[in-house]
Amino acid sequence: MAIRAEHEIHRRRLSRNVGVGLMLFSFILVVFGLTVVKVKQLGAIQAFDHVARPELVPPVDKN
Amino acid sequence: MSDVMAAEHEYEAQFGDYFALLKPRVMTLVVFTAFVGLVVAPVQVHPMIGFCAILFIAVGAGASGALNMWWDADIDAVMKRTARRPIPAGKVTGQEALGIGLALSGFSVVMLGLAANLASAALLAFTIFFYAVIYSMWLKRATPQNIVIGGAAGAFPPMIGWVAATGSVSLEAVLMFGLIFMWTPPHFWALALFLKKDYDTAGVPMLTVTHGRRVTRAHIMAYTALLAPMAIWLGFTQIGGPVYLTVAVLANAWFVAGACRIWRRDEAAAEADGYRSEKAFFQFSLLYLFLHFLALLGDAGLRASGVM
Numbered sequence A: 001m002a003i004r005a006e007h008e009i010h011r012r013r014l015s016r017n018v019g020v021g022l023m024l025f026s027f028i029l030v031v032f033g034l035t036v037v038k039v040k041q042l043g044a045i046q047a048f049d050h051v052a053r054p055e056l057v058p059p060v061d062k063n
Numbered sequence B: 001m002s003d004v005m006a007a008e009h010e011y012e013a014q015f016g017d018y019f020a021l022l023k024p025r026v027m028t029l030v031v032f033t034a035f036v037g038l039v040v041a042p043v044q045v046h047p048m049i050g051f052c053a054i055l056f057i058a059v060g061a062g063a064s065g066a067l068n069m070w071w072d073a074d075i076d077a078v079m080k081r082t083a084r085r086p087i088p089a090g091k092v093t094g095q096e097a098l099g100i101g102l103a104l105s106g107f108s109v110v111m112l113g114l115a116a117n118l119a120s121a122a123l124l125a126f127t128i129f130f131y132a133v134i135y136s137m138w139l140k141r142a143t144p145q146n147i148v149i150g151g152a153a154g155a156f157p158p159m160i161g162w163v164a165a166t167g168s169v170s171l172e173a174v175l176m177f178g179l180i181f182m183w184t185p186p187h188f189w190a191l192a193l194f195l196k197k198d199y200d201t202a203g204v205p206m207l208t209v210t211h212g213r214r215v216t217r218a219h220i221m222a223y224t225a226l227l228a229p230m231a232i233w234l235g236f237t238q239i240g241g242p243v244y245l246t247v248a249v250l251a252n253a254w255f256v257a258g259a260c261r262i263w264r265r266d267e268a269a270a271e272a273d274g275y276r277s278e279k280a281f282f283q284f285s286l287l288y289l290f291l292h293f294l295a296l297l298g299d300a301g302l303r304a305s306g307v308m
Helices: A008-012 A014-041 B002-007 B017-021 B024-040 B047-071 B073-078 B096-113 B118-139 B147-167 B169-196 B195-204 B212-234 B242-264 B267-272 B276-304
Strands: none
Touching: A008 A014, A014 B002, A014 B024, A014 B047, B002 B047, B024 B169, B024 B276, B047 B073, B047 B096, B047 B118, B047 B147, B047 B212, B073 B195, B096 B118, B096 B147, B118 B147, B118 B195, B147 B169, B169 B195, B169 B212, B169 B242, B169 B276, B212 B242
């Protein structure tokens, strides 16, 4: 059920609350964008994931 | 409930009041110089990482501004120039400013470390400590050289930007630091010459008050004379170029000539024309710094486009 009680303080603090909300939301966007860039810079990432992946095994020098 | 009742008649701090604690006007200068430091560095930085680095440098600068306002609220209240800041104006309490300053300091340093590298984060932490503790708390009220020390804090951003890109300090970063560092004293002392009353009433030992206006004029001349060769030297490093050198030679010629005029005048002459030379010098000093960093960007643009 939505909170319906209105208090005058809701109006007084509107700019603060909206401001903090926007800041937090933009911080999420920044961290997300940063993460995408940082992970992409690592190049292709693979690991053994329950299944053997032959391409991950370092080539053996036969000589 | 009683808290809410009690708070009803008080002023409610708006978001903008908290934002004003971060000294937005100083922040624009920090953003600009840090941006130039990062862009002219010889290492390519991904735009998103560059954006984040500058954002967190700016937040760190803002945090140190909030700490400064918390500490200096008593003198801000008696100076006309600063009396409308959020704490002396009664909009935000000192404790809130302290909390915001400390929280944002830690936040910005950690985030810069994650976004760029640890060296730049350490430098940002040192800058905040330098401005809030060494400058605001220890030296601002203790020595008439306070402007020189405060200038060092303002000179760090391009160096942090450079280190965020390259991971280490080099000659170019030091010279960009030196450019702002040597520029700050003449800039502020020119202001102090024509804004006489403020610092007197606050009891901050400005050079104009402690050693007189004659000595201040000589100091403006001395710092400007040291600034000019440093500014031109930067033009001969790998980040300099024809655009920067042209701007540096012209702007420094004007600046040295302006400092000379200030040095030669006495108070009677300055009073007679309403401090025209001092005001002109101060106004040009703002343009001076902007032009130098803009010229560095110009040369970086020429190099990027393959002209040089």
